[in-house]
Amino acid sequence: MTDRSEARLILASRSAARRELLTQAGVPFIAEDAGVDEDAVKAASGHLAPAELAEELARAKALAVSRRHPDAWVLGADQTLAFDGGLISKARSLEAARARLSQMRGRPHELHSGLALARDGAVAWSGVETAHMRMRAFSDAFLDRYLEAEGEVLLTVVGSYRLEGLGSQLFGRIDGDYFTVLGLPLWPVLDELRRVGVIES
Incomplete structure (x- = not known):
């Protein structure tokens, strides 16, 4: 096990939500963009199921940063969204986000x-x-208000929604961990960080 005095953690992510979750949990870390071409990883992993692809993207990001900082522990994370038999990616415009949420x-x-x-x-x-998530049958008026309130931040998240704040009103039911929805399943992460000595057991 790594000596805690020497342990160092890098979060291989630009996500503000992931940074906030680790900070609130009291985990010391620094953040660094992995610089991974996600489209290239997806193209090379077309045979994978959506859940397997999310894990593969996380592995690619962790490895990219680990090669630059071999003495550090590096945490990679990523999400995929499976809907109607296909994968949903980040929207490129608010008009596309509106169409996606409507669908x-x-x-x-x-x-x-x-x-x-x-x-x-x-x-x-x-x-x-x-x-496992189900959106409620929200009105066009609510959707317009949500898009106006959130703005272009919705272009940075898969599915064009954030569960924080007003985004919670998009949903009628969620079966799963809140941290999973935010992009960093905290309980298994903390278990592993304790196991390798990054945080106290």
């Missing part, structure tokens, strides 16, 4: 959050957690 309202989808922990350029652990 998803009143219907179920699955949100997969992949995780990976790497050190010395190798993945030491990885996994995936899934939330």
Whole structure:
């Protein structure tokens, strides 16, 4: 087990939500953009199921940063959204986000959050957690208000929604962990960080 005095954690993510979750949990870390071409990873992993793809993306991000910082523990994370038999990616415009949310309202989808922990350029652990989600049949007026309130931040998240704040009103039911929806399933992450000595057991 790594000596806690030498332990160092890098979060391989630009996500503000993931940074906030680790900060609130009292985990010391620094954040660094992995710089991974997600489209290239998806193209090379077309045979994978959505949950497996989320884990593969997390592994790719953890490995990319670990190769630059071999002495650090690196946490990678990513999400995929499975809807109507296909994968949903980030919207490129608010008009596209509106169309996507309109299509998803009143219907179920699955949100997969992949995780990976790497050190010395190798993945030491990885996994995936899934939330089963159903949007309620919200009105066009509510959708317009939501898009106006959130703005272009919705273009940075898969599915064009954030569960925080007003986004909670988009949903009628969620089966799964709240942290999974936010993009960082905290309980398994904390278990692994304790196991390798990054945080106290």
